[in-house]
Amino acid sequence: MSFTINAEISQFHGKLYKLSHESTSTKTKMDVNVFVPPSKSTKIPVLVYLSGLTCTPNNATEKSFFQYFATKYGFALVFPDTSPRGANIEGEDDSWDFGSGAGFYVDATTEKWSKNYNMYSYVHKELLTELSKQFPTLDFENISLSGHSMGGFGALSGFLSNPGKYKSVSAFAPISNPSTCPWGEKNFGNYLGEDKAAWYKYDPTHLIADYKHEHQPTILIHQGSADGFYAKDHQLQPEIFVDAAKKAGYKGGVELHVAEGYDHSYFFISTFAEEHAKHHAKYLGLSE
Numbered sequence: 001m002s003f004t005i006n007a008e009i010s011q012f013h014g015k016l017y018k019l020s021h022e023s024t025s026t027k028t029k030m031d032v033n034v035f036v037p038p039s040k041s042t043k044i045p046v047l048v049y050l051s052g053l054t055c056t057p058n059n060a061t062e063k064s065f066f067q068y069f070a071t072k073y074g075f076a077l078v079f080p081d082t083s084p085r086g087a088n089i090e091g092e093d094d095s096w097d098f099g100s101g102a103g104f105y106v107d108a109t110t111e112k113w114s115k116n117y118n119m120y121s122y123v124h125k126e127l128l129t130e131l132s133k134q135f136p137t138l139d140f141e142n143i144s145l146s147g148h149s150m151g152g153f154g155a156l157s158g159f160l161s162n163p164g165k166y167k168s169v170s171a172f173a174p175i176s177n178p179s180t181c182p183w184g185e186k187n188f189g190n191y192l193g194e195d196k197a198a199w200y201k202y203d204p205t206h207l208i209a210d211y212k213h214e215h216q217p218t219i220l221i222h223q224g225s226a227d228g229f230y231a232k233d234h235q236l237q238p239e240i241f242v243d244a245a246k247k248a249g250y251k252g253g254v255e256l257h258v259a260e261g262y263d264h265s266y267f268f269i270s271t272f273a274e275e276h277a278k279h280h281a282k283y284l285g286l287s288e
């Protein structure tokens with residue numbers, strides 16, 4: 001398997017690559033963007049950023065400002081897509097919060113979706129393995145996770161279900177307890193079926209309750225107070241995750257910042273991108 005380089009763009013003294021490849025996990029062509037900072041190191045740490053509902057790899061690439069901080073601190077960035085595209089499954093393109101653009105970073109088990117909707121294996125296994133061959137100077141053993149909304153859920157879930165694999169995790173407005181919110185119920189119900197035990201294997205609030213691994217870095221979360229998905233729709237519920245972490249005695253703790261007046265958009269994400277970059281740089285061995 002090899003990547004097609006669709007674009008190679010100079011940015012912040014590094015290179016932004018827009019790539020595509022045939023995925024064995026999703027059985028579709030997948031797009032992914034990778035930013036490589038101007039480093040002479042042959043072991044450049046990596047931050048994987050998982051995007052939210054409706055996004056392609058380009059939304060965060062164009063609006064998060066993360067590349068500036070990747071150059072400043074010296075880590076590479078990986079921006080995966082949010083679902084398979086064009087799998088030709090009935091209903092896949094019918095709503096903005098399910099199917100295309102909403103793979104939810106799980107491996108589907110229901111008959112209808114399980115052939116293609118395997119974003120958990122795609123992100124945490126296939127993509128990282130394939131990128132390590134394409135980019136030999138990137139160190140995929142020194143890697144962290146971040147993400148927004150559905151991707152914030154994907155980051156927390158991926159970190160907690162792969163103990164020790166990721167050095168650190170952070171999230172912007174994450175869907176923190178998907179088993180108890182409308183987005184989670186819709187997506188988990190369709191992808192994983194009605195047995196909630198299967199949902200809990202991905203739900204950060206359940207995962208942290210059972211997390212036993214000694215690697216317990218501080219988990220950084222920002223949430224905008226004026227985000228309608230938080231304040232009005234109760235899709236995000238970061239406080240429930242914080243409580244679960246406290247109850248579980250998670251050693252690093254969860255640092256939740258509710259930022260007054262900020263919404264759910266990339267104006268919010270870009271404002272706090274540096275705090276997240278700094279957080280990961282510390283755990284990736286790039287700063288104090």
Ligand SMILES: N[C@@H](CCC(=O)N[C@@H](CS)C(=O)NCC(=O)O)C(=O)O
Binds near residue numbers: 063148149
């Ligand atoms: N389409 C939805 C909004 C979806 C949304 O806010 N998606 C977030 C992630 S959950 C996002 O990043 N959208 C793309 C963007 O802002 O570039 C609506 O009309 O309410």
